[in-house]
Amino acid sequence: MKKYLSLLLCMALFLSLALAGCGSNGDTAASGSSTAGSSASTSGSSESTASTAAPDKITLQLKWLPQSQFMGYYVAQEKGYYKEQGIDIEILPGGSDIIPEQQVYNGVADIGVTWVSSLMKYQGQGWDLVETAQIFQKSALLLVSKTKAGIKTPADLKGKKVGSWFGGNEYELYAMIESAGLNRDKDLKLVQQDYTMDQLINDEIEAASAMTYNEYGLLLESGIPEAELSKLDMNEHNVAMLEDCLFVNSEWLAKNEDVFVRFLKASIKGWEEACKDPEAAGNIVFNVDKSVSLEHQVYMAKEVAKLVVPEGFDAAKIGYIDNKAIQQTADYALKYGLLTKAADISKCVNSKYWEQAAAK
Template sequence: MKRKSLMSILLVLMLVAIMATGCSSSPATSGDGKKLDKVVLQLKWLPQSQFMGYYVAMEKGYYEDEGIQIEILPGGSDIIPEQQVYNGVADVGVTWVSSLMKYQSEGWELLHVGQIFQKSAMLLVSKASSGIESPSDLVGKKVGSWFGGNEYEIFALLEANGINRNTDLELVQQDFTMNQILNGTIDAASAMTYNEYGLLLAAGLDASEINVLDMNDEGVAMLQDCLFVNSDWIKNNEDLFVRFLRASIKGWADAVADPEAAGQIVYNVDQSVSLEHQVYMAKEVAKLVVPEGFDPAQIGYIDMDAVVQTAEHSYTYGLLTSPAVISEETITSKYWEEAVK
């Protein structure tokens, strides 16, 4: 009995080893048997319509069409995309341009290679009853910020209007709900057009009951969601990245053209919020990727004037300790130009 039991155990171990070896040695293949090159994409936040273009491209097989097996890693409050890409956990990352500039200024060899959001989504919102209709009305008020790098457009707004952020108002740590503005514990709150503003509407406020200070209208906008890579990785993977970017742009074009379908695709990935809110986000994100008057064929285009403005604000208002270096070593459009040919 002991000999039979030992033999059985050995046979099981052999089978497990054979199966493990077979799994590890088999490369991913497409439906027609062609080998796929793997690309790992690190998001800035949890799966939501903010990133809908990548999920649409994955769902519709655009990455596979380009010979790519895509893996999309969700972000979170404890995940820093720059670290993930720099350390090789991911090949491509999504982050805000100002954040990327900070890491670049500290010597991290990361390269800005595509710009998905052409406008800032940052707002300061308040109840109409607060009387905050212009930046000057913020004086003496409690203003919410998430901080952690999200505060610099607010700093720019205040500075541009001669408001001292240390003495003229009170900046308050804001949570990731809109309860503080709803219950009146703060007077104005940070909000993204595609998320928190919609939460106020969902909470029962009418648009006429919400005052909005839009960073784009106030002339202090800073660029947000961009694509970046490790400078060493891209040297050996230029063609692979161009294929990734081409598939991503195609996914973004479809998402912008049909945000309701895109919202459904994202909802199917992660049902952390309602389908209604994912669709709301998708519609608002579409306005950032293809703003009014922007050519959809230019999705991913890097507007250098907007980059320079972001760099200037980042330095002036304390995110950067020295002016950002804008050169071919930190930012390039050459892969985008190749992808959209």
């Protein structure tokens, strides 16, 4: 009997140890499974974080209200080109009371669009701003008249009443007048021009300033046939000054080189698309701000495309900075008093980031 009880006790002890061992193995497996799950969860979380990383926020300040003059940026935004580059962009409209240089210098905006001569004025005052891409390769400024006025060359402006917006828009006109050997104070009468073109339509002046992509279109839309209009083009008379460019605060740029290059890549892509299909671009801009008719936005887009990618210009070079054209702009700005001293264009422009963005 004692042997039997001893045998039972041994068997019970053996069974207890076996169960304990199984329990231990089960806990280890469970622990291992938990660790693997935790690792997988961590890995998944990491991948999720990488794929959903917050985009870099950038603010772009325009020179004027939303219109096809700026269509490349709106197309890039609409088509998701900024998003592809990890950028969340806010495009700020301009206006008569908004100065892009001040907005960028004061940190309200990261990047700005302005005319080269205007930027040079602030650079000349010591503002640490730098041009980084030249979007318009040609001047859009025309001097327009009705054919009955007989103005076919700059010399024909003698004795005429000529409109100018002034405020920085007059320098090319001054250069054109002088190129014909005329004295702008004695040989003709320069008058303040409004933005409606009514003065020319109503024969209050004989020649008017007009941008190819805006006011010239207004004349056509007013019902005046193109055959009854004469144009003096600043580019053809070699007195052109460059207009729309991109610029930044140098201090901001030093801290944001990578994101800025990505911004340029997306912007160039947007401009390429807009210039290939300006009608579609005009529609996109119209839907941003329906302040003017769809027809005028499309007209504007087609004309702007000719400034961004002029005839014979390589579309792959959108944004290219032509130092010769920059120098001519600086020379006229100095000659007519916008600048108080000659601009050092080597310090005014920096094409390094455009070159990186444009590289295929």
